[in-house]
Amino acid sequence: MRIIKSCTYTVLSLALASVTQMTMAQDAHHSMSTSAQHESHSSHDPSYQEMKTAIESSQIEHTAEHAEHAEHAEHANASSIASRAASAQHPVDHKREHGGQIYQATEIDSRWLNNADGRGRLKTEIESRIGTDENKLFIKLHADKAESQDADYAAQVMYSRMISDFWDAQIGARYRVDEHQVTDKEQLDAVVGLHGLAPYFFETDAYLYLGADKQVSFSLETERDLLLTQKLILKPYLNLDVVLSDDSAYAQKTGLSSVWLGLETRYEINKKLMPFIDVAYSYEKGNQHTARQAETGSEKQWWYGAGVRLKF
Template identity: 25%
Template sequence: MNAFRFLGLSPFLFAASVSAQTMDHSGHQGQDMSGMAMPTQSDPHPGHAMPTPIEPPNGQDMPNMAMPAAVPAEPAGPAGTDLEPGNLPPPPVATDRPADRYFDPRAMAAAQANLLGEHGGMTFHKVLFNIAEYQAREARDGYRWDASAWFGGDIDRLALKSEGEGSFGEAIDHGEVQALWSHAIDPYWNVQGGIRQDVGRGPDRTYASIGIEGLAPYWFDLGASAFVSTRGDLLARVEGDIDQRITQRLILQPRVEANFAAQDIPENGIGAGLSTLELGLRLRYEVAREFAPYIGVSWDRSFGDTKRMARAAGEQASSTSLVAGIRFWF
């Protein structure tokens, strides 16, 4: 009996439940999730669909959401300037002593001066025999040398040079010694000035010397010098060589030397113009960097009046020699 009564009343109970839920939601209109009144806002973007807000579960409030931090305003620049690109103040000027940022600049300047005084005043030396050889010639065999030495620092130094040749059993055909002051004008080139003393065939001569030598692009060792004797004779010389490495120890060195004169010097067998030219090709093996035996060939020729004077003296105007020698330095 009770079951029939419940079934008869169920439609009325369902209608009452729906009505109660409708009244419950209508009571929340115009309020936020926490029961506070929310202002009515118009759509800031007409024509665009607004996202559907997410409603919290019944009986709960939305958790507090962290809002994004506001973008800080850019710092103001110096008075009368703005911070647009190109108008920012320049960075601080860099110094050659970073330690000045942490220590007294005056103390750092004194320490730098002391360091330059100790290391800038260091001296070095080197002696090099680029050519020290025996020459097998068609006539009488002979010898030849070409040596240099220097002592000093990176900028200024004393330079000594010597070269010459002769035949076995005879006096020196030609020899010279130069004492020069050498001054670096850049990392690769030096200017040199001093005196040159000649010995050998004919009367001895003393010359004032000025020239330049250095390392050209592609590792050419070049030198050019002018000489003025005490008698007013003017001579000039151009020379150069290059080391072509076949291996780390086997090295081929082509070499050229040309001598010129502004006038005839009959007593020394020198004619005006291009007087002599020497071309050489030497192959050496470096047992150590400081010691290298070599073999090669050398060709010498006289030109112009020098050639005529040589023939008048019964000498050959040109000669080819097979050479063997030692290149060393210390």
């Protein structure tokens, strides 16, 4: 009985395994058949063919575009290398485009002033410069003639070198003639100073003069334009001289020697022609007593007048 049960269990197991294998084979065959039918149907579908063709064309165009970009990049790289090599062999000078050009400018300032006593005075200043932004030659001419008196003249020639964005260092010589003196009418002084734009746009000239007979003096000129309109302009200005040392026969008193503080109002007809009126207050300390001259006292007075400025 036990043997019969064992045989029956074995037969049932074999039968179940056979049925399972047959089912799996039928499923695989059905899947393959379905896939083949789907492939066959898709291959005969026009929209499927158009999509496939579009995809292939897009892939071909993309490949061609990549090739073109690679060729262009290679050509640009070669051009860049060639340009750098040419620049290294033949550097380009851009100084003319960036302040390296030579220019010339001249300004003539002439004014007639009267004081409260009705005495007149003619003051003329000529300034000319030529060179580049970095290196320039400055020429300054000055003439001062009081009414019924001989004129005093001074000529100043300086080399100017830019030391910062707003300042030039200058060095040179000054030649001056004083007709009031009997002897030593002509004097030659060494000059060193600064020319530039002080804070708050004050155009400034500061010079130290060294001459014979221990003549050492300092001068300062500063001014600023205040625009009322594009053509009507106020210009306050300050000119002062300080005598540090003087052992000459016509020595001036040491200390603050002279001051001119004024207000100029000008009308710019154009950038070359500018008439103006001027009001100024002056202080002059006078000369000290020497074997050649008597001591003189200080003078304070107001001046009124008009003038014209030319630029070219």
